[in-house]
Amino acid sequence: MKSPLLIDVKFDTTRKYDGFEKGVKGRQIINLNAGEEPEDYSAIEYALVWQPEPSLLDKLTGLKVLFSAGAGVDHIFSAGKLPDVPIVRFADPTLTTRMSEWVCLQCLSHLRQTYKYIALQRNRTWQELPQPEASEINVGIMGMGNLGKDSAKKLKTLGFAVNGWSRTKKDVEGINCFGENELDDFLAQTDFLVGLLPLTKQTTNFFSRDIFEKLKRNEEIASPVFINGGRGGSQVEADIVSCLQDGTLGGVSLDVFQQEPLEADSALWGYENAILTPHAAAISDIAALGSYIEGQIERFEAGKELEHVVDLKAGY
Amino acid sequence: MKSPLLIDVKFDTTRKYDGFEKGVKGRQIINLNAGEEPEDYSAIEYALVWQPEPSLLDKLTGLKVLFSAGAGVDHIFSAGKLPDVPIVRFADPTLTTRMSEWVCLQCLSHLRQTYKYIALQRNRTWQELPQPEASEINVGIMGMGNLGKDSAKKLKTLGFAVNGWSRTKKDVEGINCFGENELDDFLAQTDFLVGLLPLTKQTTNFFSRDIFEKLKRNEEIASPVFINGGRGGSQVEADIVSCLQDGTLGGVSLDVFQQEPLEADSALWGYENAILTPHAAAISDIAALGSYIEGQIERFEAGKELEHVVDLKAGY
Numbered sequence: 310m311k312s313p314l315l316i317d318v319k320f321d322t323t324r325k326y327d328g329f330e331k332g333v334k335g336r337q338i339i340n341l342n343a344g345e346e347p348e349d350y351s352a353i354e355y356a357l358v359w360q361p362e363p364s365l366l367d368k369l370t371g372l373k374v375l376f377s378a379g380a381g382v383d384h385i386f387s388a389g390k391l392p393d394v395p396i397v398r399f400a401d402p403t404l405t406t407r408m409s410e411w412v413c414l415q416c417l418s419h420l421r422q423t424y425k426y427i428a429l430q431r432n433r434t435w436q437e438l439p440q441p442e443a444s445e446i447n448v449g450i451m452g453m454g455n456l457g458k459d460s461a462k463k464l465k466t467l468g469f470a471v472n473g474w475s476r477t478k479k480d481v482e483g484i485n486c487f488g489e490n491e492l493d494d495f496l497a498q499t500d501f502l503v504g505l506l507p508l509t510k511q512t513t514n515f516f517s518r519d520i521f522e523k524l525k526r527n528e529e530i531a532s533p534v535f536i537n538g539g540r541g542g543s544q545v546e547a548d549i550v551s552c553l554q555d556g557t558l559g560g561v562s563l564d565v566f567q568q569e570p571l572e573a574d575s576a577l578w579g580y581e582n583a584i585l586t587p588h589a590a591a592i593s594d595i596a597a598l599g600s601y602i603e604g605q606i607e608r609f610e611a612g613k614e615l616e617h618v619v620d621l622k623a624g625y
Numbered sequence: 626m627k628s629p630l631l632i633d634v635k636f637d638t639t640r641k642y643d644g645f646e647k648g649v650k651g652r653q654i655i656n657l658n659a660g661e662e663p664e665d666y667s668a669i670e671y672a673l674v675w676q677p678e679p680s681l682l683d684k685l686t687g688l689k690v691l692f693s694a695g696a697g698v699d700h701i702f703s704a705g706k707l708p709d710v711p712i713v714r715f716a717d718p719t720l721t722t723r724m725s726e727w728v729c730l731q732c733l734s735h736l737r738q739t740y741k742y743i744a745l746q747r748n749r750t751w752q753e754l755p756q757p758e759a760s761e762i763n764v765g766i767m768g769m770g771n772l773g774k775d776s777a778k779k780l781k782t783l784g785f786a787v788n789g790w791s792r793t794k795k796d797v798e799g800i801n802c803f804g805e806n807e808l809d810d811f812l813a814q815t816d817f818l819v820g821l822l823p824l825t826k827q828t829t830n831f832f833s834r835d836i837f838e839k840l841k842r843n844e845e846i847a848s849p850v851f852i853n854g855g856r857g858g859s860q861v862e863a864d865i866v867s868c869l870q871d872g873t874l875g876g877v878s879l880d881v882f883q884q885e886p887l888e889a890d891s892a893l894w895g896y897e898n899a900i901l902t903p904h905a906a907a908i909s910d911i912a913a914l915g916s917y918i919e920g921q922i923e924r925f926e927a928g929k930e931l932e933h934v935v936d937l938k939a940g941y
Contacts, residue, residue: 403758406758406759406760406784407756407758409783409784410733410736410737410758410759410783410784411737413729413733413783414730414733414734414736414737414739417726417729417730417733418730418734418739420726420730421726421727421730421902423730423734423739426900426901426902427743429903430894430900430901433889433891433894435885435886435887435903436903437903437904437905437908438905440723440905440908442719442722442723442726442910443722443726444722462782463782463783466778466779466782467725467726467729467779468722468725468726569751570751571751573749575749578746578749584742584746585742585746586737586742587745587751587752587753588753589753589754589756592753592756594758
């Protein structure tokens with residue numbers, strides 16, 4: 310009999326949850342969020358979590374693999390002492406595709422000045438705005454993992470000039486890549502800054518005024534734009550607001566926030582050139598997650614290496 | 626000495642007009658819109674027009690090549706008797722790229738429910754909406770010339786399922802293509818209908834309630850959307866408004882209108898799920914237009930075939 314899968318996933322999984330069970334091919338699911346409980350926590354070998362209860366990890370003394378329900382794992386790191394087992398992130402094409410949809414939409418929206426045209430439409434005003442084309446805009450992506458690479462490829466196809474930055478310099482065809490010590494160079498070339506960074510000690514509060522002031526200034530073409538699809542903890546929202554106010558930033562697109570849900574009194578809600586989405590850029594497809602986990606467990610039990618294992622030292 | 630180029634281009638060419646002169650490499654320009662006039666109209670061999678004065682074409686008895694300042698030529702056909710010379714459309718990468726930017730932006734905006742999130746933001750409401758991914762949406766492009774093919778390729782890269790329809794069935798890698806007699810099949814598969822048709826007798830008033838009612842009904846995923854980057858004369862705006870009202874259409878993106886500028890009292894301005902732009906999807910890049918024309922004249926004078934010559938019978 311298959312070893313059961315314990316679930317503690319604190320986000321809305323209503324829409325496609327049915328598909329998950331099909332994905333794990335008959336494996337028993339014990340869903341804490343549905344009020345289910347295992348007879349013996351110490352007998353659980355596989356668990357799937359998102360923002361798990363801190364006490365949970367302590368109880369899982371027989372755990373063999375811990376699965377994250379998303380690409381990020383900071384929600385596990387902040388939940389207390391880590392179990393001494395491999396932590397596997399969710400890296401499926403669905404999640405990647407959806408993040409790229411969101412990133413491409415945001416870049417095109419700022420390129421084509423969507424919020425200005427919406428304001429003109431509201432006033433029933435027919436007015437054409439001066440318009441650079443994508444090739445005149447340099448999109449700089451910070452974080453060149455699966456998500457960053459896929460976004461880079463798609464933005465390039467759309468015609469944007471694309472640079473990529475990552476702590477460990479990557480080699481990606483057609484993309485000009487920068488490493489840890491080339492940050493200022495990278496920023497000085499960047500019109501649209503796309504954040505796809507994991508949340509670590511180094512990236513906490515990283516996207517601040519200091520960074521935004523180093524972005525390319527070419528206001529005839531476009532004021533700098535900041536787009537964050539990574540983690541809210543990486544950004545300083547007070548700085549974002551003040552940079553929108555004084556023009557250091559011409560616009561932002563934010564899917565993530567320092568505190569989620571974003572507080573109703575945040576000034577960000579009120580800016581037309583701030584495009585906000587409620588951490589919805591790339592929700593995990595629950596059906597795909599099921600078959601992904603099942604595939605990984607099959608690999609693990611066949612003695613093969615697990616894929617997309619988190620590097621505990623790097624923190625992602 | 627180079628034969629001069631007569632210009633009668635009735636749209637705003639302020640932004641990049643300087644580049645045009647560079648593009649034509651010293652060729653004399655006689656710009657009617659700037660109050661200039663040729664000494665002898667019958668000596669003019671090359672003319673560049675957009676919505677030309679009807680009387681102009683009659684006067685150009687020595688014309689050798691007529692250039693359109695855009696991809697469409699209906700603005701010439703409606704200007705009176707055509708001169709018996711090749712008419713060359715503007716088909717440059719810039720124009721194609723910009724149209725694809727617009728088409729991809731519109732498809733992503735409807736996919737990701739931009740206007741609903743804008744309304745939520747206005748109310749400072751954090752709420753995630755159910756979300757299909759691009760692969761669940763079938764974009765059907767009508768008109769598979771340069772613009773349609775490029776849009777199809779880019780939408781495909783973004784993850785959309787893409788079909789193409791054209792009067793003469795095309796063969797495009799990775800795209801399921803339909804021909805003249807397969808229209809109903811094509812419409813029945815289409816979630817997002819993209820119009821990139823030239824304006825001809827056949828396409829006048831084509832996009833009407835009758836067509837919209839034949840689109841795919843799968844409201845759990847997405848109500849049908851109509852996106853027109855072609856010509857306003859192809860659409861029946863009264864039908865669009867009534868289809869938005871009764872839900873036959875879930876949204877529209879329109880860059881072109883039956884009368885331009887769109888009248889201030891058009892009901893279309895008032896719909897949040899109608900995304901309007903002022904015939905700005907793919908304005909010709911004046912700098913690129915200059916070098917394009919110069920290249921064509923060089924070909925012509927060297928005895929080579931002109932490119933992108935309009936088929937007078939087909940009307941585009």
